[in-house]
Amino acid sequence: MSPRYPHRRPVGEMAPDVETFAFTPENLEKAREIIARYPEGRQASAVLPLLHLAQAQHGGWLPRAALDHVADLLGMPRIQVYEVGTFYDMFNLEPVGRIQVRVCTTTPCWLCGSDEVLRACRDVLGIEPGESTPDGRFFLREFECLGACANAPVMWIDDDYYEDLDYERARRVLEAIARGERPRPGPQSGRRASEPAGGKTTLLFADGEE
């Protein structure tokens, strides 16, 4: 198993058998609403949102039965949904911890210290990238560019970005989440959004004030 692609196993080695999957009535309602957004004959466009919906319903991962269910719902050949499901790193094809911690380790984040962020994750969660905690709470993995390079290094936990991290800040965020809190997402350095780290230099009022 490649450590860089922890969720990638040889295709033959299937995830544990989950025999059936079906959307809950509420999710099915949502799915129909999503499908209706696309013009007639273009229902296949709904495959990504539907896979996200299925993954959320199924505790953060997609069994093959879920891929099949989405394919059948959209009238797509199943293999095409397998292609989509395996193409995107955001879909997990085998069981993982409920809270998903993804650390960006692509060049900008790495230059700004993503190794330290990863070290903080190891220290707090006690697991290596690609692993889930024994209690099934956390799943840690490295990720390719999350597209927030201006706020590197970045960590993506469930639906939130935590930015401008270092060892201490990452640790604080993770410990808070472990306690069941949800710290405020965004830059952890105190700066606003992706303003220059040393303070604003443009778009100021004439007297230099904001």
Place this chain on the structure above:
Amino acid sequence: MPKVTIDGKEYEVPAGITVFQACELAGIEIPHFCYHPRLNIAGNCRMCLVEVEKSPKPVASCAMPVMDGMVIRTDTPMVHKARRGVLEFLLINHPLDCPICDQGGECDLQDLTLFYGPDHSRYRENKRAVADKYLGPLISTHMTRCIHCTRCIRFLTEVAGVPELGGVHRGEHMEITNYIERALTSELQGNIIDLCPVGALNSKPYEYRARSWELRKTESVDVMDAVGANIRVDSRGNEVMRILPRLHEEVNEEWISDRSRFACDGLKYRRLDVPMVRRQGRLEEADWREAFRAIRDRLAGLSGDRIAFVVGDLACCESMLLVRELAARLECPHLDCRQLGEKLSGRVRAEYLFNTTIAGIERADLCLLVGTNPRWEAPLVNARIRKAWRLAGLEVARIGCPFDLTYPVEHLGDSPTVLEAVAEGRHPFARRLEAAERPMLVLGAGAVARPDGAAILHLAHRIAERYGLVREDWNGFNLLHLAAARVGGLELGLVPGEGGRDLAGILEGAARGEIEALFLLGADEIDLDRLADAFVVYLGTHGDRAAPRADVILPGAAYTEKNATWVNTEGRPQRGRLAVFPPGEAREDWKILRALSEALDRTVPLDTVAQVRARMAEVAPTLSMVDAVEPAEWGPFGEPGPVSDAPFVSPVRDFYLTNPITRASPTMRRCSREILHGEAPPEEEVALSHG
């Protein structure tokens, strides 16, 4: 038409073609892996790079449309450098296992590497390895060799219409797979073995059994269905090692069905290789003289009225001609080549031919399938209908035989009563037929083999007349046969003569003791329980259904073992050629019948194939026009009568097991179990496939 300059010469080429095709027209070969003229353009192998003036980079010619005034160069240092570079990249992860690879010797990658490739590798890192996949009993995989051209994916998705292969993961981790480790279900899947430009997809039954350069190649025709696909029989010594398709645009393009490709191992098992005679209830080996004497003794004093001939599905025209001649000399009127019981008179050629022709399907704009499942009865006809739907918007409707035909089909109903309503103009579909420009109707052989078959045939005839299916330049009436022998038999007039019995009458007569001697020319699909005490002579190739019931067995030659003629469902006579010799004492069928006629003192004076064929041409002039389709005269056929409302049923219950050869083939039997009956794949093969 745009003018282009290719390598300094000016050409005028059709608008809308690609640079690649323009170069091909100019006779310049461009190396390629992913491009295939019958598949959509993928443009992912990058091997077809050429130089185009004013373009700063080399251009992938397969995906670039020609434009007026384009200056194309295919033989410059830049092009050669580009090709060398592409090949070097492709070879980075390609294993150096040509010596043990089945594709070795007929491999595009190997050939092009010889021409353009580097002589050594500069790559020092580890090669990527990919786990093999399990794709079923027909295709073995070596996925490390795959270069991701996606031809297999595109073939199954576009041509076969069974999208089961895909590319999962991405980038360096991309793998071609069906993901589920189960057999592919397409009946055309074997073609992806031919399409694979490297050794990633190989024929499982043929794997590691021969090298391509050891094989003797014989061009022949297929007899597994009535399409008459052109094939190449590859043999080594006296064994057929594999069967490959041969290009014939009018018939099979460059595809063949899995039955045609993989049933050849059935030629090795359960063969009848020595004459046998039943003595004291047991079949015992005999020599030819004894076998003929047994027949002569039993026939002595028997009037021709108490003898009958039934011809099976695989018989060649030469042997059927001898049947005809022998029956005439025995004054026997009871002969029938319609083993399925088709109510075809054989009097009007248009009645029993696929008049539109297979290639003609592409010109039709509306197709009505009646009582047929073309996907199993004639996979290549089905592929052609699918092609016409996909590329030309052919609309398809059907009556009976609900089945996934891989394209949208409007299901009008299940029984002949719907056909009657259409014929009488009471059905809404009648409006569509009226409006269509070139409508066609395909009547399944099974539909006319029912008790009300003649009435159904008549209804189809009425529809053809009423809705203008038959015009000067268009004949939309088609009968889709299942058996390679059938049209040849009908052309030669192997139907009961005056006072003669048809198949049902022969069986009835045998049951009542009125038919005392029955000759079966490879007829295994008839109801053998009704033969009662009749003396049965079986001339055929396999110890299948009829041989155990026979009193005398005459071992004949299979389709790969004789020079013979078959006529496909269009009425196209084609010649098969001898690739290997019949096993043991077996002989070519017409020679056996010739010798038998002499032993019976009813000598048929035809001593050479040339004489047989000359006589064939007298009986049926069209049979001498090899590979030509002689348009059939239109005329009345069928008989008016009541039709029942019993639903149409296709006679093909199991695609993989339709004749003695397929039933003897271990590969076909495994396909039937695994693909059609859901048997789990053998564990060791699935485990192996994970590398």
